[in-house]
Amino acid sequence: MESSGQDSILSRVALNDNKAGMQGLDKDKINKIILETSKGSRFYESELKKERQVNQRIEKLMRYKAKVTEQQIEKAQAEVEMLAADLERNCDLGRVIVHVDMDAFYAAVEMRDCPELKEKPMAVGSMSMLSTSNYHARRYGVRAAMPGFIAKKLCPDLVIVPPNFGKYRAVSEQVREVFADYDPNFLPVSLDEAYLDITEHLQQRQHWPESMRTHQICEVKTTGEMNEPETLSPVLFEDSPSSSPVVPGTDQKVEVFGTSPEEAVREMRFRIEQKTRLTASAGIAPNMMLAKVCSDKNKPNGQYRILPERKVVMDFVQELPVRKVSGIGKVTEKMLAALGIISCSQLTQQMAMLSLLFSETTWHHFLQISLGMGSTHIDRDSERKSMSTERTFAEMSNVHEQYSLCRELCHDLAKDLQREGLKGKTVTLKLKNVNFEVKTRAFTLQCAVCSEHEIFAAAKELLKAEIDNVTPLPLRLRLMGVRISSFVNTDDKQPQQKSIKGFLKIASDSNSSVQPSKSEQEQCPKTKSPAFIGQTSKPFSKWRTESGSTAEPQQQTFFQKAHAKRLQKQHEQEETSGPYTDKILKCLPTASTNNSVDKAEENQTCTWMKPPHKDESASKADSSLSRGSKTQSSNMLQCFTCPVCFNQIETENLTSFNQHLDECLCGDLDNKRTSGDGGQDVCEEENLLSKQDEAIKDCFRHKVTDLSSASRNSPLKRNNESPYTSSSTPVFKNGAPSDCRTPFFKQFKSANEKRSLVPREDRSDSRSMAFHKTASSVEVISESLDTKVSTLTCPVCNQVQDTDDLVLFNHHVDMCLNQEVLLEFTEAVPPLAQSESKDKDRDKSSTARGKSKRRGSSPPPPPKKTKAISTRHTIDQFFRGTSNQKL
DNA sequence: GGGGGAAGGATTC
DNA sequence: TCACGGAATCCTTCCCCC
Numbered sequence: 001m002e003s004s005g006q007d008s009i010l011s012r013v014a015l016n017d018n019k020a021g022m023q024g025l026d027k028d029k030i031n032k033i034i035l036e037t038s039k040g041s042r043f044y045e046s047e048l049k050k051e052r053q054v055n056q057r058i059e060k061l062m063r064y065k066a067k068v069t070e071q072q073i074e075k076a077q078a079e080v081e082m083l084a085a086d087l088e089r090n091c092d093l094g095r096v097i098v099h100v101d102m103d104a105f106y107a108a109v110e111m112r113d114c115p116e117l118k119e120k121p122m123a124v125g126s127m128s129m130l131s132t133s134n135y136h137a138r139r140y141g142v143r144a145a146m147p148g149f150i151a152k153k154l155c156p157d158l159v160i161v162p163p164n165f166g167k168y169r170a171v172s173e174q175v176r177e178v179f180a181d182y183d184p185n186f187l188p189v190s191l192d193e194a195y196l197d198i199t200e201h202l203q204q205r206q207h208w209p210e211s212m213r214t215h216q217i218c219e220v221k222t223t224g225e226m227n228e229p230e231t232l233s234p235v236l237f238e239d240s241p242s243s244s245p246v247v248p249g250t251d252q253k254v255e256v257f258g259t260s261p262e263e264a265v266r267e268m269r270f271r272i273e274q275k276t277r278l279t280a281s282a283g284i285a286p287n288m289m290l291a292k293v294c295s296d297k298n299k300p301n302g303q304y305r306i307l308p309e310r311k312v313v314m315d316f317v318q319e320l321p322v323r324k325v326s327g328i329g330k331v332t333e334k335m336l337a338a339l340g341i342i343s344c345s346q347l348t349q350q351m352a353m354l355s356l357l358f359s360e361t362t363w364h365h366f367l368q369i370s371l372g373m374g375s376t377h378i379d380r381d382s383e384r385k386s387m388s389t390e391r392t393f394a395e396m397s398n399v400h401e402q403y404s405l406c407r408e409l410c411h412d413l414a415k416d417l418q419r420e421g422l423k424g425k426t427v428t429l430k431l432k433n434v435n436f437e438v439k440t441r442a443f444t445l446q447c448a449v450c451s452e453h454e455i456f457a458a459a460k461e462l463l464k465a466e467i468d469n470v471t472p473l474p475l476r477l478r479l480m481g482v483r484i485s486s487f488v489n490t491d492d493k494q495p496q497q498k499s500i501k502g503f504l505k506i507a508s509d510s511n512s513s514v515q516p517s518k519s520e521q522e523q524c525p526k527t528k529s530p531a532f533i534g535q536t537s538k539p540f541s542k543w544r545t546e547s548g549s550t551a552e553p554q555q556q557t558f559f560q561k562a563h564a565k566r567l568q569k570q571h572e573q574e575e576t577s578g579p580y581t582d583k584i585l586k587c588l589p590t591a592s593t594n595n596s597v598d599k600a601e602e603n604q605t606c607t608w609m610k611p612p613h614k615d616e617s618a619s620k621a622d623s624s625l626s627r628g629s630k631t632q633s634s635n636m637l638q639c640f641t642c643p644v645c646f647n648q649i650e651t652e653n654l655t656s657f658n659q660h661l662d663e664c665l666c667g668d669l670d671n672k673r674t675s676g677d678g679g680q681d682v683c684e685e686e687n688l689l690s691k692q693d694e695a696i697k698d699c700f701r702h703k704v705t706d707l708s709s710a711s712r713n714s715p716l717k718r719n720n721e722s723p724y725t726s727s728s729t730p731v732f733k734n735g736a737p738s739d740c741r742t743p744f745f746k747q748f749k750s751a752n753e754k755r756s757l758v759p760r761e762d763r764s765d766s767r768s769m770a771f772h773k774t775a776s777s778v779e780v781i782s783e784s785l786d787t788k789v790s791t792l793t794c795p796v797c798n799q800v801q802d803t804d805d806l807v808l809f810n811h812h813v814d815m816c817l818n819q820e821v822l823l824e825f826t827e828a829v830p831p832l833a834q835s836e837s838k839d840k841d842r843d844k845s846s847t848a849r850g851k852s853k854r855r856g857s858s859p860p861p862p863p864k865k866t867k868a869i870s871t872r873h874t875i876d877q878f879f880r881g882t883s884n885q886k887l
Numbered sequence: 888g889g890g891g892g893a894a895g896g897a898t899t900c
Numbered sequence: 901t902c903a904c905g906g907a908a909t910c911c912t913t914c915c916c917c918c
Contacts, residue, residue, distance in 0.1 A: 046904095047904095053896095125905085126905085127903070128904060128905070130905095144900080146904080150903090189900075192900085327899085328898085330898090331898085332897075385909070385910095387907085389907085391905095392904090426892085426893095442892075479906095
C-alpha cells in the first residue's frame with residue numbers, strides 16, 4: 001500500500017524529464033532524493049491530497065467507462081468520424097508556422113556574461129524556486145520549476161544565480177528584432193519564445209538575390225562584460241551542435257542561405273546567434289501545435305520540420321507521446337494513461353470512448369491532436385483578460401499584517417493597471433494557507449476600477465470575510481494575491497479623456513445635455529458610482545432636464561440619475577422634515593467599532609479627504625502651466641481654466657489639458673499613501689488641517705464629529721451579521737468613492753452636463769469660474785466660513801456653496817454623493833449580503849463561504865458532455881484555423 | 888433552461 | 901536548518917437569477 005501510494009505521488013512530485021537534456025538520467029535515484037527531501041512537508045502532504053483527488057477522478061472515469069455500451073460507442077464513433085472527415089476536408093497545410101525557443105534562455109544569458117559558469121552546473125532562480133537550469137545541471141535532474149533546496153540536494157555543486165529580468169528583456173528585444181524581419185506580426189509567447197508565420201517571407205524570399213541571403217560571420221564577439229575572445233555560442237551542452245557554420249581553421253567569412261523554409265529558419269537562428277551569442281531551437285510545421293512540438297525535437301540549437309503533407313503529419317503524430325503536446329499536463333496525462341493512452345495513435349483509436357468520457361471541448365481538442373491539427377492562424381490581437389499580483393511569504397497570521405499586505409498588493413496592482421490604462425470590474429483575492437490550500441474569492445463591482453483605493457475597498461472586504469470565517473482561529477497564510485479582470489473594452493481605457501471632451505464641449509454649449517458615451521455606459525452599465533459595491537441597481541425615474549425633456553434612465557449619467565432622485569427626495573424632504581443635510585448626517589454608515597484593524601483601514605482610506613498641501617498644488621499648477629505654454633507655437637491654441645487649480649491652461653489639444661486636470665485631481669494621493677501604512681485617524685486628519693485656517697479647521701472638526709456620532713446610529717449596523725454586508729462600507733466610510741480622482745472629476749463633468757460652465761471670457765475671476773450660482777448653501781459647511789465670496793455650486797445637489805475652499809467643497813459634494821448611496825442602502829440589503837445569509841441558512845455548518853459551491857466536490861462529478869463549445873478564447877484557439885471553423 | 892458569476896483546477900513558461 | 905513561484909489563460913462545475 002505504502003509502495004503504491006508512493007508510486008502514485010511520484011507523478012506529482014517526481015522528476016519530470018520531459019525536457020531537453022534530461023534523457024537517460026537515473027530517474028529512480030533522483031526521485032528517491034526528491035521524495036526524501038519533500039516527504040513530511042506540508043507541500044508534500046498537499047500534493048498527496050491532490051493526488052488522491054486525481055485518483056478519485058480516474059476511478060469515476062473508469063466506472064463511467066465500464067457502463068458505456070456498444071451502441072453508445074458505435075454512435076460516438078460515427079460522430080467522431082464525421083467530425084474527423086470534416087476537419088480533414090478543411091485542413092490547411094499551406095502556412096509555414098515556426099516556433100522558436102531560446103535554449104535555456106536565462107541560464108544561457110548568465111553563462112554568456114559570466115564565462116566561469118559555463119563549466120558548472122548552474123540554475124537561475126532562488127532556493128525556493130528555479131526558473132531554468134543549464135544543461136550541466138539538467139544531468140543531475142535539476143530543472144525549471146524545481147525548488148532550489150531540492151536542486152542542491154541533487155547537485156550540491158549547483159550554482160544558483162538570482163534572476164536579472166531586465167537583462168533578459170534586453171536580450172529578448174534583440175531576438176525579437178530578428179523575428180520581425182521574418183514576420184513583422186510575430187507572436188511573442190514569453191521572453192524566450194515566439195510563433196512566426198513565415199509564409200509571406202518565403203514567397204518574397206524566392207525572388208531575393210543571393211546577396212540578400214548572405215550573412216557575415218562574426219568570429220569574435222565581445223560585450224561589456226566579456227574581455228576574452230569568444231567562440232560564438234556559449235557551451236550549453238558538450239555535444240551541443242553549433243548553428244554557426246564556421247568550420248574551425250577555415251577562412252570562411254560569410255554564409256549563404258537558401259530559399260527553403262529550413263534555410264530561412266536556419267538563417268534566423270544564425271542571425272540570433274550572431275547578435276546575442278545565444279542559440280535557439282525551432283520547429284517548422286503547417287500549424288502552431290506541431291511547430292511547438294517540433295521546436296523541442298532537436299533541442300538544443302537545432303530545428304525540425306514537418307513537411308506539409310497529410311501523410312507526413314500523420315506519421316509524425318502517430319508516435320508522438322500525448323504529454324509532448326502543449327496543453328496536456330501531468331493530470332491529463334495520468335487520466336489518459338489510465339485509459340491506456342500514451343501516444344497520439346492510441347488517442348485516435350480511443351476517440352469514440354473519449355468523446356463519451358470528456359466534455360465536448362476536451363475531446364474535440366484530443367481529436368485535433370490525434371489528427372495533427374492546430375491553429376494555422378497566429379492570433380496577435382488577443383487582449384489581456386486579467387492582471388494580478390501575488391506574493392508568497394513565511395507564515396502570516398497577524399490580521400494587521402494581512403490587511404497591510406493586501407493594501408500593498410492593491411497598490412502594486414493599481415500601478416500596473418494605470419500603466420496600461422486598464423480598468424476592471426472583478427476583483428479577486430487569492431489566498432493560500434500554510435497547508436497549500438488555495439482559495440479565491442471574487443467580487444464584481446458595478447463599475448470598472450483601477451485605483452488602489454477602489455481595488456482595496458473590495459479586496460479588503462473579501463479578506464475580512466475569510467478572516468471572519470475562521471475566527472477565533474487565525475488565518476494562517478503563506479500567499480496572498482489580488483487579481484483584477486473583466487476589463488472594459490479598449491475604447492474605455494481612457495474614459496476620462498472622453499469625459500473631459502464631453503465636459504469641455506458643454507462649456508461652449510451650455511444648454512445641451514451630454515449623453516453618456518457607450519464606453520461610459522459600459523463602465524457603469526447601471527450608472528453606479530464605484531462606491532456602490534454590492535448594490536443592486538434599481539430603475540431610476542426618468543431624468544427631467546431643465547428644459548423639461550426627459551431622457552431614458554439608461555442614457556442618464558450617474559449624476560443625472562442621482563440628481564433626479566435627489567430632487568425628488570428633496571422635494572419630499574422639504575415637505576416633511578428639515579434641511580436635507582440633516583438627513584445626510586443621520587444616514588451616514590459606520591465602520592466596525594470593535595475591530596481595530598478595520599478601524600485603521602477605515603481611517604487609512606479616509607486619507608483622500610485630506611486637504612492638499614498648498615505648495616504642492618501650486619507647484620503642480622505651475623508645471624501644468626508650463627506644459628501648456630509649450631504648445632503656444634500651435635495655431636490652434638485654446639485657453640481653458642482648470643477647475644481644480646483655477647489656472648488658465650493654454651493648449652492645443654484636450655488631451656494635454658486633461659492630463660493637467662488629472663494631475664491636479666490626484667496629485668497628492670500617492671504621497672499620502674506612502675506616508676505610512678494607513679493608521680491615520682481623525683486626529684491625524686486634524687493635524688494635517690492644523691495649517692489651515694482655524695475657522696475651517698473648526699468647521700471640519702465639527703463635521704467629523706457629526707459624522708461619527710451620526711454613524712453610530714447607522715442602519716447599516718443592523719446588517720453587519722454577514723461579512724459581506726459591509727462590502728459597501730469601506731467606500732461609504734470615507735464619505736465618498738474611495739478615490740478622489742474619479743468622483744471629483746465626475747463632479748465637474750456632471751456640473752457641465754447640467755449646463756454649468758461659464759465661458760472663459762465671462763469670468764472676471766478665475767477662481768469663480770466654475771459653476772452658476774443657484775440657491776442657498778448647505779449650512780454645516782457654510783457656518784464657519786469667513787467672508788470670502790464663493791460661487792462654487794455642488795454638481796450633485798445643485799446648491800451654491802458659501803466657500804471657495806475646495807477641500808470643504810469637495811467634502812460637501814462627497815456628502816451629497818453619499819446620500820445617493822445611503823438612500824439606496826437603507827432601502828435594500830446588498831445582494832452579496834443576501835446571498836451570504838442565504839448561504840448560511842442553507843448550510844450553517846459550512847464555514848468557508850466558497851465551500852458552498854464545492855461542497856462535497858472532492859469526488860468530482862461524473863464527466864459529462866457539454867452542450868456547446870465556447871466561442872470565446874478557448875483551447876480551440878490554439879487549434880483554430882480553417883480546419884476547425886466549423887466546430 | 889440558459890446566461891453569467893464564482894470557485895477550483897490544469898496548464899504553460 | 902527550513903524550505904516548493906508568479907502571472908496568465910482556459911476549462912469545468914456549481915449556483916443563482918431571469
